[in-house]
Amino acid sequence: MTTPTPSDAHGVPVPDARKLKPPTATPGSVVVTTLFALVLLAIAGIAIRDFIIEMKWISGTEWIAAASRWISSLSWQVWMWPAAVALIIVGLWFLIVSITPRPKTHFAVAGAEDVDGYSPSTWTRRVDVARRSSAVARDVRDVLEANTVVKKRKVKVSVLLSEDSPETRAAITERVTAAIAPVAPGRTVKLKTRVKKVDQSVTPPAPIARPAMPESFAAGAAESESDSPTLIKEQS
């Protein structure tokens, strides 16, 4: 297998072309370095203040000199336990941050064109595949809600249905698979369904047909009903 020579749309070779790398997040070490830089600037500010006091341009107590004298008479104190443990924990966290590779934020779209014949040019995020999957699932009949979790190999679609049926399940799986195929063809769609329970207490009772009474019996019943009211018990 030979590596294609980088060239542009007109076949003009691009000598400095390098394979594009996936978009990545800002390295975590940037935060540590920025914090460290701010601490250095704060210390520099204190040093300027102490310098001015040392030159007797203003009066006051020198903080760095006080810190230096405090170190000379340093002895163990109870608060040093949590401080030392915190230093180690934060230090370990910074250490992990300094060696962890920056996270990739996007993956290459499988169905898109390449740049220069060998570099992927179009990228998307897993969350966008999830959003598309949920949108497609919501379009299927009987689907009330849809949520999607996209993993490296699987797309897990959780749906809330008004009525469950094998046809609905098949339709959701089929449509989601087709929808994500252009960008993430290798992923398997896993479907998880729930059916919305209808609250019985709010369901009106089924109407009961009352049999027609003979005319003479009905007249008698009406007469007795006016004397003693009948309690009608609601069917549940």
Place this chain on the structure above:
Amino acid sequence: MNALPAGLNRVVAFLVAVAMIAVGAAAIAWELKVTWVRDRIADIDASWFDRAPDAGWWVYVLAGIAVGGIVIGFFLLSVNARPRKIGDVELPGSDNSGTLAVSPGKIAHAVADDLAHHRLVSSTRSKAVDDRKRKLLEITVIADPTTSFDDLLPVVENAQRQIRGALPGSDLRARVLIHLEKSKASAQRVN
């Protein structure tokens, strides 16, 4: 971010981490009466810290801390705050008699603006960046989640072809990021 500033950030973070762990561990070891640590601390002349502020050179130490803190602090901030802009790109037709050049940011903005008017695209963002020594026109296309990838990809590819057609032989490449808007009806998670 390019390799050099990223590497510098990692080195600084590593050194800060090692210093913090060393100070914390030394303090605990001192309290736990670890002989080796106690011997090392005993070697330090503690009274020197008491005498130093009264020495004649103390003012120079303060000046050094101030200058060093400002120089290193602003340098580290500038490394991370520096925009990864790329210079103008030379266009075909440039020769000894003259140079035709265009700002990559303006190309990215023009392409993004064109894409934003497409019916399938909700909005776009664009920037021209130098990412790990790759000169890129990064265009983020934002669309509604009801828009099919099948419909969206040809639109994006057409824009990429326009960029390549406008910059023959250039090492400036397009990187298109497709984002879909968050649906209000549901939330999505990614593991």
